[in-house]
Each structure stands twice: as C-alpha cells, then as structure tokens.
Amino acid sequence: MTVADGGGVSARAAVKSYLAKDVVNGTFLGVTVGSFTNEFKYNANTSNVTSILSRKGWFSGFGLSGSTNASQYISSTGRGTCDVVHNLSFVIKGSPVTFNKQHTITTNSGSPVGYKATLKTV
16 A cells, blocks of 8 residues: 655655555444544655654444544654554443454555555454
C-alpha cells in the first residue's frame, strides 16, 4: 500500500506530510457488523519518518460498544508505527462477550511512502 501525499512541505524541502489510512470490515458469524479504521499522519523524507503529526482509530458499526486506545512511535531505523487497540463488547442471550482487536500501520523501512497494515485479535 502507499500513502496519499499530503502535499505539505516543511522548511526542509525533502520532508513531506503523508496520510496512511486502513479500513477493514469486521464480521461476526459471517455477517459484516462494521469497520475498523486506522488513520496515521506523519512527516517523512525519502528514507525515514521524521515526526508523527496525528493518529486515530475508530470502529463504526452496530451492536458493539467499547473504547479505543492509540499509540505511536518512530523506531531507531526510521519506521513509523501507529497502533490502535479496540476494546469491544456485546451481549449474546444475556451473556456479555468482550474482545480486543489491534490495528497496526507500520511504514516500510527505507521507503516511508509505503506501509503495511494488519488487524488481529489480541
């Protein structure tokens, strides 16, 4: 995947703003109940993420309630990562069910315009 060029240029012409966005449908028993979104905006030069501008994540759907916690960091190799953990719950036949999903975007090493996104149960 590649990010949308935000077009913003800092004082150093080689640094640009980028927006990485990943949307994954959430299903339960084969039925789509909503979508998980991770949105990560950052500055980068041609080889490294230089700063993180914003990160946010959310779940849009029905029948689930919960909260979202987001964190971000830049590794020593210049890769930017945005982690969003969704803590969700619902009720089936009077019994509460809770689960956590971790939605991660990590920029490619040496080429921060590209990224890898994953969604997994944690």
